[in-house]
């Protein structure tokens with residue numbers, strides 16, 4: 628019976644767009660419903676899960692947070708996603724709403740398709756696909772050469788073909804959305820913000836709204852409860868990968884670098900910026916030990932924009948490892964990057 632279905636919101640968006648930041652805001656502000664999270668990311672460093680668990684909100688206890696670290700939820704739906712959902716539904720107190728954070732390279736459509744499988748369809752519905760967008764990256768032309776041309780192409784043909792993998796992932800995420808969140812408006816001036824918003828509207832499906840925010844500050848009432856039933860509407864969500872049963876991520880590379888404890892966070896940031904520029908790194912994140920400090924350092928890089936802060940004290944008995952996940956396009960020079968970051 629459809630009334631009994633649990634709504635699930637899929638949060639998509641390219642690497643570093645602000646998905647975890649937005650979900651954290653939702654957790655802290657949606658007190659009226661019991662939430663569960665499924666988090667998918669690259670590498671086993673588990674940064675997003677750690678950040679979200681640290682919120683410690685009552686309506687989303689730790690046992691309701693599931694991490695799938697295989698890097699691409701859209702490719703492992705049967706092996707990972709379905710069992711994770713089944714485990715969440717088996718809890719004594721069932722979640723009232725499930726939020727799924729996909730990794731930044733995942734295509735949302737194969738995941739939406741999974742909601743059409745009988746085992747899932749009878750229990751869940753896709754309340755909405757939310758595309759979180761790094762407004763600054765769009766303004767800098769990181770993804771699309773010309774969104775207008777793409778919109779035109781989409782109007783003319785079912786499947787669009789480009790050879791820029793960033794662009795393809797970005798466009799797929801935008802075209803599948805029920806709501807677009809233009810994030811990082813603090814990094815845009817008024818004219819840029821208006822131009823990016825207009826571009827996104829053209830890249831998204833007709834009548835999909837673009838909400839402009841910073842730090843993912845969207846009222847949960849706007850995000851949750853869209854009742855889109857996206858699984859019934861797959862045909863209207865064009866993807867570059869429609870002809871494939873499975874897509875591979877050969878276009879991208881990710882690896883984990885272990886570095887010794889550091890003494891100067893600013894020096895590490897300088898190295899990360901240099902490595903990002905020299906090797907076109909798309910995303911870096913992880914936790915780092917700073918010698919003599921009781922707190923661990925959370926380091927986050929999106930392109931050459933790097934942020935860091937001490938997020939919490941190391942726990943007693945916790946291994947004080949300094950590990951960073953590095954993600955870029957295929958051909959990333961792992962050895963050079965690792966050597967740059969490990970320099971004292």
Ligand SMILES: Nc1nc2c(ncn2[C@@H]2O[C@H](COP(=O)(O)OP(=O)(O)OP(=O)(O)O)[C@@H](O)[C@H]2O)c(=O)[nH]1
Nearest residue numbers: 641642643644645646647648731811841842927934
């Ligand atoms: N300036 C600015 N930075 C932001 C904003 N929202 C998020 N960030 C920063 O952007 C970085 C990435 O944010 P996340 O929320 O981790 O992004 P994500 O989409 O979950 O990243 P992945 O899971 O790695 O794809 C972090 O350093 C955030 O603090 C914003 O509105 N403005």
